[in-house]
Amino acid sequence: MPLSRLSECLVCHAELHVCRLCRFFDPHKPESCAEERADPPKDKQRANFCEYFQPQAGAFQRPDDSTANRAKAELDKLFGK
Secondary structure (H helix, E strand, C coil), X not given: CCCCCCCECCCCCCECCCHHHECCECCCCHHHEXXXXXXXXXXXCCCCCXXXXXXXXXXXXXXXXXXXXXHHHHHHHHHCC
16 A cells, blocks of 8 residues: 555554654664665654655554563563562
């Protein structure tokens, strides 16, 4: 689904053409971008003009509760709570 630079979420009005929603976003890479030809903007959460932008489904999904509960249980076991 192509998004224009001005596209916003219908619910919260957050900008959608942002690095953090792109499939090339990788916080472990230099400039947080896996696309070598891109010239990434400084602010990864603001709309930009990147020509390599490709939206990624589930970019901001939270981990499900069972994962969080398992992690908490492991920590409790580790620290004897």
